[in-house]
Structures are given as C-alpha cells and as structure tokens.
Amino acid sequence: MSKLFKATKINGMRIKNRFVRSATYEAMAEKDGTVKNQLLDCMAELAMGETGLIITGHTFVSREGQAGPRQMGISSDSMIPGLKRLSSVIHDKGGVVAVQLAHAGMRGIGKNQYAPLCPSDIFEKGTKKASAMTHDDIKKTIKAFGDGAQRAVESGFDAIQIHSAHGYLLSQFLSPHYNKRNDNYGGSLENRSRLLVEVYEVIRQRVGKAFPVMVKINSEDFLEDGFTVQEMIKIAHLLEDLGMDAVEMSGGTFESGRLIPSRTGTSKSEKNEVYYREAAKKFKKEIGIPLILVGGFLSFNIAEDVVNSGIADYIALARPLIREPHLIKRWAAGDRKKASCISCNKCFSTLFMKEALHCAAKEKGKNNVA
Numbered sequence: 001m002s003k004l005f006k007a008t009k010i011n012g013m014r015i016k017n018r019f020v021r022s023a024t025y026e027a028m029a030e031k032d033g034t035v036k037n038q039l040l041d042c043m044a045e046l047a048m049g050e051t052g053l054i055i056t057g058h059t060f061v062s063r064e065g066q067a068g069p070r071q072m073g074i075s076s077d078s079m080i081p082g083l084k085r086l087s088s089v090i091h092d093k094g095g096v097v098a099v100q101l102a103h104a105g106m107r108g109i110g111k112n113q114y115a116p117l118c119p120s121d122i123f124e125k126g127t128k129k130a131s132a133m134t135h136d137d138i139k140k141t142i143k144a145f146g147d148g149a150q151r152a153v154e155s156g157f158d159a160i161q162i163h164s165a166h167g168y169l170l171s172q173f174l175s176p177h178y179n180k181r182n183d184n185y186g187g188s189l190e191n192r193s194r195l196l197v198e199v200y201e202v203i204r205q206r207v208g209k210a211f212p213v214m215v216k217i218n219s220e221d222f223l224e225d226g227f228t229v230q231e232m233i234k235i236a237h238l239l240e241d242l243g244m245d246a247v248e249m250s251g252g253t254f255e256s257g258r259l260i261p262s263r264t265g266t267s268k269s270e271k272n273e274v275y276y277r278e279a280a281k282k283f284k285k286e287i288g289i290p291l292i293l294v295g296g297f298l299s300f301n302i303a304e305d306v307v308n309s310g311i312a313d314y315i316a317l318a319r320p321l322i323r324e325p326h327l328i329k330r331w332a333a334g335d336r337k338k339a340s341c342i343s344c345n346k347c348f349s350t351l352f353m354k355e356a357l358h359c360a361a362k363e364k365g366k367n368n369v370a
Contacts, residue, residue, distance in 0.1 A: 004304055004315070005332055010290055011212040011245040013096060013158050015314075017052040018307055019328045022248065022294045022316035023100040023161065023216070025068060026057045026357045033060065033073025035082030038356055040089045042325075047095030049326035053314070054095055055248075056086070058102035058163050061148040062141065064117055065103030065169065070356070074099065074148040074155075083155035091156070098159035098214065099152045101145055101203075105169030106130035106178070107254075117141075119172050119179040119186065138185065138195060141169070146202035149213075159212035159245075162199060166261050167253030170196045171218060174235065175227040175253075189231050193238065200242060212245045214292070219251040219279035222259035229279050236287045248292035248316060249283065251276050261295070262319060264343055273302045280311045292316050298343070300336040319343065323362050 005017045028039035046054050059074045060066040066073065073079055083099070090097040106118035106129065116122075117137055118130035133141070145162070152160050164170035172178040173195045179186050185194050196215075203213055217235065221227040236247055252261045274280075275295030283291055293312035297303050303315040320327055320339035327339055346360035 002304055003307055004300075008290075008313070010159070010214070012210060013053075013212045015052040015096060016094075017050065017328065017332070018314045019050075019052045019303075020248070020292050020294075020314050020316040021046050021051045021054045021321050022250075022292075022318040023055045023057050023163070024318045024322070024357065025071060027068065027070040028356045029070050029072040031070065033066070033071060033075065034079050035072060035086050039072065040085060042357075043086060043095075043097070044089045044093050045325040046321060047090045047093035047097075048329075049321070049324075050329040050332055051095065051321065051325075052328070053159075054090055054097045055161055055316075056097065056099045058100050058104075058168070059148070061101050061103055062144040064108050064115065065105070065141070065144070066109055067102070067104035067107050067168070068109060074101065074151050075144065077151065080151055080155050083151065083157075087156035087158075096158045098161045098212070099155075099157045100161045100163050100216070101148045101152070102163035103141060103144070103169040105172045107168060117169070119181055122178075132181070135183075142195070142198050142202050145199045146206050149203040150206045153207055153211065159214060160203060160207065161214045161216055161248065162196070162203065163216050164196050165216045165218045165248075165250045167221070167255065170199065171221075171227070171253070174218075174231070175221050175223070177221060177223045177226040177253075177255075189234060193235055196235070197238070197242065200239065200244065204243060209243065213243075214246040214248060215239060215244055216248040216250060218253075219249050219276040222252050222256040226253070229282060232279065233282060233286055236283060236289075240287055240289050244289060246290040246292060246314075247283070247287070248294060249276055249280060249312075250294050251279070262343075270299050270302055273297055273299060274306060274311075277306075277311060280306075284310055284312070290314065294318065296343075298339040298341060300331050300338070322357060 108116040116130040122130040292314040294316035
C-alpha cells in the first residue's frame with residue numbers, strides 16, 4: 001500500500017490518509033455567515049471522496065475581518081447550530097474536519113461600520129484604504145480568535161487551523177511589506193510575530209493541550225520587502241516550542257504577481273508542481289512537527305515522492321478538489337491519472353459573478369491540457 005493511504009495522527013486526531021483539503025473560499029454561506037445546505041453538500045462530497053482531512057474555507061472571527069460576501073463565519077454563538085450541522089455531515093460520511101479561523105485585515109470588505117484594519121495605514125492614490133490597528137483593536141481581535149476557537153469546539157470540529165498566510169491579517173503583521181509599526185507589534189521579527197503568538201496562546205487556553213491546533217503560514221511573500229523563508233523557519237521553531245501541532249506551508253499574496261498562492265498555467269508539466277519544494281526541505285531539516293504542503297499538486301506520483309522522500313508529511317489540494325471532489329477516492333481505487341484540474345483559476349472568477357465556488361472550466365467541457 002502506498003504510504004499516502006496509511007492512517008496517521010496529529011495530536012490524537014486520526015487521519016485515514018495523507019491528503020488534506022486546503023481551505024478555500026466557497027461563498028456558500030448565508031449573507032450573515034451562517035451555514036446553508038449548499039455548503040453542507042459540498043463538504044459531504046469531499047468526505048465521501050475520501051479526503052483524509054477537510055479544512056473549511058476561511059471563517060471570519062469578527063465582522064470587520066470578513067473577506068467577502070457569503071463567507072462562513074464563526075463570530076457569533078448564533079452560528080453554532082449551522083456549524084454543528086457542518087461538522088456532523090462530514091463525520092457522518094466518515095471524514096474529519098478542521099475549521100480555519102481567519103481575519104482578513106486590510107482585505108476586509110469594509111461595508112457599513114466595519115472599516116478594514118491593518119498593521120499600518122494603507123493608502124492608494126491618496127485615499128486611505130485601511131487603518132492601522134490600535135492596541136484596543138488588537139486585544140479585541142485576539143479575543144475574537146479565542147471566542148471562535150471555543151465555538152469550534154462546541155460545534156464539534158476535530159481541529160482548528162489559524163490562517164496566517166496569503167496576506168491576510170496575521171500574515172500582514174508578519175510581513176514588513178505591510179507592517180510598518182514602531183511599537184511592540186512591529187519592527188523585529190519577534191515583534192511582528194507577537195500577534196500570531198498571542199492568538200495561538202489564547203486559542204490553546206480555550207481548547208486545551210489535547211485539541212489539535214494548526215497554522216497556515218507563507219513560505220515567503222514573494223515581495224521585495226516581504227516575509228522570507230529564513231523568517232518562516234524561525235517562526236516555525238517558535239510555534240513548535242509553544243506547542244503548535246502542525247504547519248501548512250503555502251506562499252505569496254495578492255500582490256505577488258505570477259507567484260500568487262493559486263498560480264495559473266501550471267498544469268502543463270510535472271516540473272511546475274510543488275511550488276514550495278525548497279522551502280519545505282529547509283523546514284523538514286529543522287522542524288519536527290508535521291508539515292502539510294500545498295501548492296500545485298496534480299499528479300499522484302509527485303505527491304507520493306514528496307511524502308516518501310520526507311519533504312512533507314501531508315499533501316494539501318484545493319483547486320483539484322473543486323473540479324474532482326472524489327479525486328482521492330479515484331486514486332485510492334487504483335486510477336492514478338493526473339487530476340483533471342487545469343489550474344486556470346476560473347473557479348475563483350465565479351465568485352466575482354456572485355456565484356458559489358465551482359469549476360467553470362469543467363462546465364465548458366474543457367479537458368486537462370497537460
């Protein structure tokens with residue numbers, strides 16, 4: 001049996017294979033962020049498709065941290081009944097699920113009384129687009145993550161993932177590209193990592209040592225003055241020492257040009273897969289906690305080689321599972337053909353048309369061009 005299909009555990013959470021559904025924005029919630037049936041159906045399909053660990057789309061912990069319309073929230077106790085339904089439908093289909101806790105920071109939709117927040121003021125063509133967080137804002141945000149974590153436990157989720165990648169709030173604090181503060185949350189790497197550390201600590205206090213807590217973090221920002229691989233390794237050391245249970249490594253921001261987290265045109269050759277291979281190698285040389293690696297995986301043999309060679313412990317996918325929610329089941333049954341995803345990002349373009357996330361290329365009958 002391939003190592004990819006052997007069961008493992010992360011802090012007691014049993015995962016039946018080494019495949020992870022990486023968090024992505026589904027736009028399948030109600031306007032207020034509560035779960036609706038469309039999202040339940042999406043998660044059920046992933047569980048029936050035998051994805052080992054399902055990570056929900058980024059879930060806002062506070063209203064000003066909401067990244068987009070129809071995004072799932074965990075910012076109110078009124079959301080718990082729907083969240084319980086979500087975890088239950090996955091468990092009923094034999095799956096395990098982590099909820100991703102997130103704050104969009106400067107990427108907040110900023111409607112009505114909720115203005116986007118950021119480590120530092122952000123101006124665009126002379127117009128202020130986001131405001132620097134006060135210490136009171138920071139305290140409220142830390143509490144919001146803690147409250148969200150408690151709701152996650154009450155809602156029956158198996159684990160929590162902290163979103164600290166892709167240029168969202170915690171990633172913004174880590175990155176000198178966004179963080180120009182001169183207080184104890186800016187400047188040195190120790191200061192820039194303070195908010196992430198404090199968010200982790202309040203979550204751990206709320207959920208206890210036996211509950212799996214993971215983090216998603218950039219390998220680097222791919223920005224001239226951004227977060228670097230060397231800084232990522234130092235942060236990973238720090239988080240490991242504090243008791244973090246696993247790290248998912250990604251990379252890039254919305255400002256990273258062709259090196260954004262979801263790159264296009266990468267399906268034509270296996271050489272384009274595994275975006276963060278070298279960063280993952282450096283991580284595994286120094287860090288002992290499990291590494292979940294996302295970024296460009298389409299081929300079973302590539303995923304298998306990455307795990308067998310010790311570059312990563314788990315393989316995470318997002319776009320391939322949008323097109324083929326039963327991809328892992330297909331591979332497990334012996335059909336090891338490459339995922340049919342063509343890395344075109346048209347799945348995300350559907351969100352701008354006020355639709356739920358789906359594979360637009362599949363609808364048009366396009367085939368894998370690899």
